[in-house]
Amino acid sequence: MTPGQRAAWQALGLGPVWVRRDARAALGEGLDPSGAELPRPDEARRAPPSPRETIRGEAIRGEAIQAEMARSADPTPMPDWESLQASVRTCERCGLCRSRQQTVFGSGSPTAPWLIVGEAPGAEEDLRGEPFVGQAGRLLDAMLAAIGLDRARDVFITNVLKCRPPGNRNPEPDEVARCAPFLRRQIELLAPTGILVMGRFAAQALLETDASVAGLRNRVHRYPVGGAELPLVVTYHPAYLLRNPADKGKAWADLCLALARLPRQRAAAG
Numbered sequence: 001m002t003p004g005q006r007a008a009w010q011a012l013g014l015g016p017v018w019v020r021r022d023a024r025a026a027l028g029e030g031l032d033p034s035g036a037e038l039p040r041p042d043e044a045r046r047a048p049p050s051p052r053e054t055i056r057g058e059a060i061r062g063e064a065i066q067a068e069m070a071r072s073a074d075p076t077p078m079p080d081w082e083s084l085q086a087s088v089r090t091c092e093r094c095g096l097c098r099s100r101q102q103t104v105f106g107s108g109s110p111t112a113p114w115l116i117v118g119e120a121p122g123a124e125e126d127l128r129g130e131p132f133v134g135q136a137g138r139l140l141d142a143m144l145a146a147i148g149l150d151r152a153r154d155v156f157i158t159n160v161l162k163c164r165p166p167g168n169r170n171p172e173p174d175e176v177a178r179c180a181p182f183l184r185r186q187i188e189l190l191a192p193t194g195i196l197v198m199g200r201f202a203a204q205a206l207l208e209t210d211a212s213v214a215g216l217r218n219r220v221h222r223y224p225v226g227g228a229e230l231p232l233v234v235t236y237h238p239a240y241l242l243r244n245p246a247d248k249g250k251a252w253a254d255l256c257l258a259l260a261r262l263p264r265q266r267a268a269a270g
């Protein structure tokens with residue numbers, strides 16, 4: 001482990017952890033290119049279904065989001081990146097436009113291999129116009145650093161909702177549904193090699209399910225786009241991890257899984 005990775009590991013509150021060799025087998029070969037220790041075997045195995053995890057309180061149901069998405073399907077032609085940014089900036093599709101300071105389209109490198117999807121901007125993101133710049137964002141940065149990724153260079157980060165829900169309340173199903181075409185088009189245009197999904201709301205919206213993070217993490221899902229299927233890994237939201245540090249080991253296992261299964265390089269053109 002390099003000194004930088006050790007610092008990131010400590011920032012995550014994870015180490016040191018020593019594991020038996022069979023833990024590596026349980027997670028797959030070569031999950032940690034740095035040679036860092038992997039989580040304990042019991043953390044690495046699939047978590048049994050558990051009561052619904054709550055990020056900001058009351059749960060919303062995947063079916064409700066899907067029903068809203070069907071109702072609010074967007075018939076307009078698909079915009080390019082700049083037009084999409086402009087559409088988001090001036091969006092009035094739901095009531096969040098009345099309380100926001102500004103929209104939060106996303107940040108990072110549009111040519112980066114990975115896309116990271118969170119839930120919605122919070123207070124600091126709403127002020128600064130960038131995703132994950134508050135306390136949860138600092139933990140996300142540490143999580144990325146722990147696997148050797150830089151948020152400006154190696155990923156593009158966005159949220160399901162482009163506007164802050166007032167008081168950081170949960171997103172409403174109709175807000176998710178009305179915003180979903182923006183995320184969908186971002187994924188089409190970015191064409192990432194894989195998607196890392198942070199938390200229940202993003203996972204439920206992208207995977208069209210009402211399952212909990214505990215039920216969705218620790219495996220590779222497929223997200224269909226443009227005739228292909230992108231590998232997608234779900235993990236806990238950094239804000240949840242700040243409140244539930246005992247689950248950081250599981251998040252580490254998910255990051256290792258993402259490293260192993262989401263390609264770090266785009267295929268060469270032509």
Ligand code: URA
Pocket residue numbers: 118119120121122125130131132133134136137159239
């Ligand atoms: N939480 C999120 O899901 N996204 C942000 O941008 C900030 C906090």
